[in-house]
Amino acid sequence: MTGLRITPAWRHSQERLYVGLPDGRNVAWYDRDTSRVSLLFDEQREAVLEALRPFLTGEFTVGPPPVPTPADLALLTLHPDDDLAPNRPGEALHAVLDGAAPPSRFRADPRRGALVAQQALGERLDGLEGAGWRVLHSVPLPGGGHIDHLLIGPAGIMTVRTLYVRKLRVRIADPLVTVGRTEPEPQLRWARREAERASLALAAAVRPVLGLVGAARVEVAPGAGAGNVRILRDGEGDVEALARLGGVLKPADIEALHATARDRRTWLRA
Structure with a gap:
């Protein structure tokens, strides 16, 4: 052979x-x-x-x-090209930027900042593996979009939308997020939409998370906060706090859901 x-x-x-x-x-x-x-x-x-x-x-x-578990059997039949587990944080951006023109001295490419953010937060999230979590990065969605990070663990399933906000003030007033002096964007609505699509693909409840990387300050408008979207800051112990959450999924459920989520074909129905 x-x-x-x-x-x-x-x-x-x-x-x-x-x-x-x-x-x-x-x-x-x-x-x-x-x-x-x-x-x-x-x-x-x-x-x-x-x-x-x-x-x-x-x-x-x-x-x-x-004797294999159902999750083992699913993995044994999974073609390597359909396996999302080896994806690096920012895998989709790597593919785009590898063939892009060199960065200009006068105009920064926002995709490079997004890649830095996904790498930084992704590495922190990978550290949750020791607490029983499973993490997937750059999960492809029909239509060309991606879920930056997918978490499956004792506290349930979460999609993490990453935002690069290095040394800037962030203001949150559901559904809008304002970074520095830029125009506000409906980041919370987009985060919820990604969670909804993941819920459809996995046939399970999924909570939306917005990950802020490098924020100088985060302000939440009174009475108009983030709603059901969990805000995750990279340097405030928020990631480590996830390791202490539980009570939703058992280890066998985590493994079964991870086996389903790592299969690229699962996301064709999202």
Whole structure:
């Protein structure tokens, strides 16, 4: 057997390497933390071990996999091209900006600021993995849009719309958000719309979140705050506070929803 493909993924905050055929079907996986290679077909043992050789460290065991959960079964049938889990924060912007003209000295490209914000907040959100959360970045939506970050964890499901507001004052009066001296925009309405589309795709309740990156000050208009949109500031302990929330989803539910959400095809109905 030749051409086996190694695809890294994360499960329960632990790294796992999947070994797949050129057509995308997985035939084995290697859990680094347990040092175990799980084979779906024993006759492929030598080819799998040869493909994994650069990644194997110390003593390891080889054998059949444990009885798979429904989430495991869904992942085993997922083609790597449809798997959103490897997406970096700002993945969609990376693709656009890689082919864009160099930034001008006289006019900043707002997309580059948006990328910085998504990367900064995305890295903070990835830190929630240790508290039982699963995080996806740059989830594509029909029509060309994206959900910047999707959180699935003990406190439920959240979509995070990221806003780059470095060293500027932010004023919030539902549904409008004003950044510095720019014209107000209905950011809260857009955040709710993304949550609604995620709820439709996942058939589950989803809460909208607006992530503010680098704000100098945030002002909420009396009687016209953010409504049901959670405001998340990157430097105020707000992200870490999410790790203490719970009471909505059990671990098995989190894994099942994550397996569904990481499949690109799920979002075709959003």
